[in-house]
Amino acid sequence: MMTLAYRLRFLFAIGCLIGLSAAARGQSRVPAETLTLEQAVALALRDNSQIKNTELDVSKAGEELAATRTRRLPSFSFDIIGSQQLKPIDFTFERGVFGTFPGIGPIPSEDTRLSTPLKPTAIFITRVSQPLSQLYRVNLNLNQLKLKAEIAQEESRSKRQQVVRDVKRAYFAVLQTQSALESAAETVRLYKELDRLTGDYLAQRVVLRTESLDVKSRLAKSEYDTLTLTDQLDVQKQQLNMLLGRDVLTEFAVTEVPEADDLELDVVAARTRALQQRSEVREAQLKVKQSEGDRRIKKAEYIPEVSIGFQYIALRNFNSFIPGSYMNVGVTFTWEFFDWGRKKHELAEKGLTTEQAQNGVRDAERAVVIDVNDKFNKLRQARQLLKVSQLAQEASMEGVRVTTNRYKVQMSLLKDVLQAQTQLEQANHQWRQALLSFWTARAEFENATGEEK
Numbered sequence: 001m002m003t004l005a006y007r008l009r010f011l012f013a014i015g016c017l018i019g020l021s022a023a024a025r026g027q028s029r030v031p032a033e034t035l036t037l038e039q040a041v042a043l044a045l046r047d048n049s050q051i052k053n054t055e056l057d058v059s060k061a062g063e064e065l066a067a068t069r070t071r072r073l074p075s076f077s078f079d080i081i082g083s084q085q086l087k088p089i090d091f092t093f094e095r096g097v098f099g100t101f102p103g104i105g106p107i108p109s110e111d112t113r114l115s116t117p118l119k120p121t122a123i124f125i126t127r128v129s130q131p132l133s134q135l136y137r138v139n140l141n142l143n144q145l146k147l148k149a150e151i152a153q154e155e156s157r158s159k160r161q162q163v164v165r166d167v168k169r170a171y172f173a174v175l176q177t178q179s180a181l182e183s184a185a186e187t188v189r190l191y192k193e194l195d196r197l198t199g200d201y202l203a204q205r206v207v208l209r210t211e212s213l214d215v216k217s218r219l220a221k222s223e224y225d226t227l228t229l230t231d232q233l234d235v236q237k238q239q240l241n242m243l244l245g246r247d248v249l250t251e252f253a254v255t256e257v258p259e260a261d262d263l264e265l266d267v268v269a270a271r272t273r274a275l276q277q278r279s280e281v282r283e284a285q286l287k288v289k290q291s292e293g294d295r296r297i298k299k300a301e302y303i304p305e306v307s308i309g310f311q312y313i314a315l316r317n318f319n320s321f322i323p324g325s326y327m328n329v330g331v332t333f334t335w336e337f338f339d340w341g342r343k344k345h346e347l348a349e350k351g352l353t354t355e356q357a358q359n360g361v362r363d364a365e366r367a368v369v370i371d372v373n374d375k376f377n378k379l380r381q382a383r384q385l386l387k388v389s390q391l392a393q394e395a396s397m398e399g400v401r402v403t404t405n406r407y408k409v410q411m412s413l414l415k416d417v418l419q420a421q422t423q424l425e426q427a428n429h430q431w432r433q434a435l436l437s438f439w440t441a442r443a444e445f446e447n448a449t450g451e452e453k
Contacts, residue, residue: 045160046245060152071138072139078125084119085118091113092112093111094111095109124316126311129308129332147286163243172439172440174240177233183429184222195216271373274372275368291353291357298350311329312326372445
């Protein structure tokens with residue numbers, strides 16, 4: 001059993017060690033970057049590759065819409081046909097084929113033969129066509145493309161919400177591991193000093209060998225935990241950097257999570273807000289409009305296609321008796337008046353697709369309500385767990401204080417102090433986990449209501 005003098009020296013050494021540990025943490029090297037949660041979310045919304053791809057999809061839909069608008073305007077085309085005759089084209093006009101006239105005689109007066117020379121010829125064709133009845137279908141297609149662009153925007157919103165949620169999860173995971181690593185490093189420093197002191201006391205035969213081995217075992221376990229947490233933190237930082245759209249090896253540190261607030265949440269208002277903001281519901285509603293538009297387009301196929309057009313044809317290197325050019329203006333009328341019932345069945349199929357889309361809206365709304373209720377319950381549970389862990393932490397801190405005071409007056413043993421310290425470390429760890437679980441649940445709830453921040 002240790003004497004009173006050794007006990008006092010031991011307590012003094014522990015106090016000095018705690019003070020030196022705090023000073024060492026204060027003098028440690030400042031990381032190259034301190035990343036707040038707001039900064040992480042802003043970086044992800046700006047540089048995340050998945051968000052950029054969805055924004056490109058929105059731009060592609062806009063370009064497709066602009067391209068389709070041009071189909072309402074006249075179309076211009078120019079064709080050139082070049083050829084080389086391999087066999088002459090001969091024309092023979094018999095005597096009097098165009099009639100015989102008094103005072104003139106037969107025309108022609110004798111058989112006349114014309115031959116096309118074997119040389120290259122060319123035909124130039126210029127066409128201008130303006131659709132008329134097709135404009136109705138073109139406008140319907142434009143409405144469909146507008147809906148497609150809106151759906152792309154909703155998909156982009158959904159991806160933004162998903163990335164924000166993933167960034168918050170990854171940020172909280174880094175913060176939890178970083179905090180655990182700091183506690184583990186402090187524990188290692190404590191056990192190293194304890195190992196040195198117990199070694200001295202063992203040499204003086206004032207402690208048992210089993211106590212020395214217990215300290216060494218705790219030290220080895222703490223060093224293993226520190227190594228594991230260091231590797232885990234590196235991987236988590238790389239994953240967060242990837243979400244932020246930057247070099248995965250960028251070094252940074254995260255800031256402490258703020259304390260939980262006492263914000264009262266109205267689940268009814270949250271459900272209403274989610275039904276208005278969730279991209280799944282908006283996208284399902286747009287798909288209903290899209291399916292209705294497909295049905296109108298299919299129904300428009302019953303309308304005949306009418307176009308007005310202008311055509312100019314020029315010939316080169318043909319015989320002079322063939323006109324060198326000619327032009328015309330005309331109307332094109334196309335109507336498939338009998339199709340064996342094909343359009344009728346296709347129209348019915350579009351109607352069934354609309355019913356499916358309407359069912360999808362109801363399913364999406366129900367799924368959102370369930371998701372909001374689930375996330376609300378988990379947030380409420382996390383808030384209660386945080387209160388429990390806070391009380392357990394306060395109880396452990398009081399236990400360490402009482403045990404230390406009893407040890408000073410030789411009413412408790414060293415193992416009691418170590419056990420109380422271990423319980424406090426566990427309580428601190430559980431409190432950190434409960435706090436981070438609360439903010440993770442808060443992030444999940446905000447995502448469930450359709451928030452994009």
